[in-house]
Amino acid sequence: FPQADRGMVLLAEGDRLLVRAQKQRYGGASDFAYSRTIVKKALDEGMALLSEDVREDRNLVLSATMVSLNLRSFLC
16 A cells, blocks of 8 residues: 555464554654544454545444544545
8 A cells, every 4th residue: 555654463372362564654653542432343343434525424433543544535
């Protein structure tokens, strides 16, 4: 995903999520927040989640984290 601003790899071990790798295009904190709500939904449903426009996506219930991250789109 060459145009992505951020990316991370998470591993689920039981109920724990472990960050194994993360990278962001521009400088800033090396550790960044992510929506555990979205990750949990993807894991529970066993399906990938994609939103091309988070603010207009009627299938999403925006969490406080998603709002604070100012996401435009995501793939989980």
